[in-house]
Amino acid sequence: MATGPNVAIGLTVIFLVALCCCVAYKGKVWVKQFAVMMFESKKAQQQVNQRRARREERELAEEEESDLSPSSNPRGGHIHKLRSSKTNIKTMAVHPAGTGAMRAAVRTIISSRPGTTTTPHSFISRPRHVTTPTTKIKTFCTTTPARAPIPTSSTSSPAQPSDSSNGRTTHFGFQDGLSETEKTERVAGVFHSVAESYDRMNDLMSFGVHRIWKDHFVTSLNPGLSSATPPTPQRILDIAGGTGDIAFRMLHHAHVLNHNPNVHVTISDINASMLAVGKSRSQSLPASQQAALSFLKADATSLPPQIPSASIDLYTVAFGIRNFANIPLALREAHRVLKPGGVFACLEFSKVNNFVLDAAYKRWSFGAIPLIGQLVAGDRDSYQYLVESIERFPSQERFRRMIEDAGFVVGGRGYEDLTGGVAAIHKGMKPL
Incomplete structure (x- = not known):
């Protein structure tokens, strides 16, 4: 009789039974401890926000006294x-x-x-x-x-960094007081660094969920839909879309699902490295889709003459607008280039609306993502900035008001939360 395997099996069964008993006996205590830990994390985050608000009030008071x-x-x-x-x-x-x-x-x-x-x-x-x-x-x-x-x-104290043209300042992650030009240059450096590994890192950071979000985003827009015969031409501008992840999906949806070959997509990005990745990947597309695709290096806050006013049917930006140096200006520029009745659509990280999920998400973002960036891409600082930029992006309600302030009409709530608010889809229409 083989006593060795029987003893091993018996010990394993005893261990599993003991483990189940511990879970049954201590389960509530462990859940309570986890809840306390999450609460402390949330409380710490609130304290950081309060300190930031007090600092802003203090700076405002100093500006008033300076006047x-x-x-x-x-x-x-x-x-x-x-x-x-x-x-x-x-x-x-x-x-x-x-x-x-x-x-x-x-x-x-x-x-x-x-x-x-x-x-x-x-x-x-x-x-x-x-x-x-x-x-x-x-x-x-x-x-x-x-x-x-x-x-x-100016001789008695150093001037605060400001944009040479308008005097406005902005932030780069958690760093405040940067000029818009300086932020643009720093963001360019980040995406030059991460261009080759950007989509692979997105898979690791979101466990592949970003692909589900992007598919849903494109499906909700239904590009190429037309009841006319032949189908009505449609011109789409995909801003900050260098690698082509959104544009390729829209072309496939329009050409294959909606049978509309008259859809043209322009991929615009301020970063040449990201555009180079997109151009390389576009070579694997069918010839008809390659012909309906163009690339443009441009700043979203000041689009070039190649994109004239009232020339775009659909303006999309996915996971890019939070990196813009001047978001309100970019929204006004989107309003300018859209045709009356044209749609502005944005997919972006947002504010989680569940307490436990928010605490776990922040721990993962600030603890794991920079480390993954270091291990996979050899660049911790760039991914630290990406995490901080998500934290600094406005809430769903505030961003909706920014879209309305740019002149768009927003229907209903104005946004759709994805995965409990980890990301959100915002839409607005330019009035007819």
């Missing part, structure tokens, strides 16, 4: 001094010993007003029940001291 400074406004010095003194007055009012300092501050305000002859006593009177202290205003300490005026001259 009122003496160097930019003749009245700015007096207004800033008035605000600073009011801050000290409010703080000193809590302490009886601060009355003298408060009166001194008021005298400073009144005496500094041009053409004012009012005496301090006509503005504020001394309380009879408080002895006037001799403490000077210099040595009076407050918990919220007034800030000094922020210098606005």
